[in-house]
Amino acid sequence: MNHSCSYMQLLLSFFLVFFLGNSGADPTDGFTLVPLTDANIELQKPYDVPLEQRYSCEAGVHRMWVYADDKPHEPDSRTQPRTEIRIQGLDYSSGIWQFEGYGFVPNGTSGATVTQIHGAAMAATTIILRIYNGNMRYYSGDLVAENLYDKWFRLNLIHDVDGGVVRVFIDGEKKFQVNDKGRSDSMYFKCGVYAAPANISYYMESRWRDIKIYKK
Template sequence: MKVASFVRVLVLALFSLVVSSSGIGNCDPTLGFTEVPLTEANFELQKPYDVPLEQRYIYVNGVHRFWVYADDKPHSITSLTQPRTEARIVGLDYSSGVWQFEGYAFVPNGTSGATVAQIHGAAHGNTTLLLRIYNGDMRYYSMDLIQTDLYDKWFKLNIIHDVDGGKVTVFIDGVQKFQSADKGPADLYFKCGVYGAPMNISYYMESRWRDIKIYKK
């Protein structure tokens, strides 16, 4: 009996290892969605208005690297917002239906108080969703904790916005981590990069992105 019990435990342990390494148990948030082709023209880059783009953004080997400093200027001379270097997805604004952003992100250690992805636009307020990194943890704005320990690693981010259903869902590495009511239909679009929060930001902020995709139902 003892040998049989040991064998049973060993089999279960090996099965768990296989499941973990193969990703079984995670889901594919894009099932049922149709990918919308993206070209370079769909990426509108925003950066501090007084510096050349190449001093805040580079694109090498399929990786978009965005960085900004806390004392940088905003993206336009008339703006009163915090500094940013971001890519706005243009040509795919939406106000109804179900839309999804997908991308692999990397946030280096030290970046804090920075929005790395967002849904811009809302019936009430300027944004539907801000995903910020504080000390390696991702939060919904500066409130709900979504995921911990994200520094110095690539992670897959999926954001689903069901406008008609009035909800936003966040997946990290294929696992649902957060869901919230949205803020009403409007002219909506996705953005990613780095955008300083109103307070408690690090002097240097950076995020990197690859394999950015947009889906819809």
């Protein structure tokens, strides 16, 4: 992540806090903000194309896109194509951790994971949030939120490791809760676009700004 992107993200954060404010309980109440630096932002993209062909950052907005026939992020990987931000250096295995970010998914993107917690005792991931036809789903199943195309939404994803629970908030409202898949020695947050195993659009894109990590 370049320094201009980091600077603009800080300005956006100040604007949201100072000018917009909030009313009532907020998902971040009681949490401590964990500072992020460029070193915490690791970008993953198809291994055979330059980063600028699948990622851009302007005015603090991370734009990530991928095509259904793209290669995986490593030559020896058998996973689906992705362009994602992996929060590096803040892996966790206990406590209560929270991802916050403002996401945007353009109309037409479908079958794409836009946020996830990687790592679990009984699976590769604790939670995956996918967009199908404008709706957000837990993996390919339970409905989390509807009508998210072409608008910015605030996502707060809270993982209570000791309690074994994950909670999802959209625009400050609790939308979903589920038991996690067991404690792993290394769990971390990701956002961007990661193609599902099936029923995907050819082109997939998401945008993210004002990304923050909190903990208790």
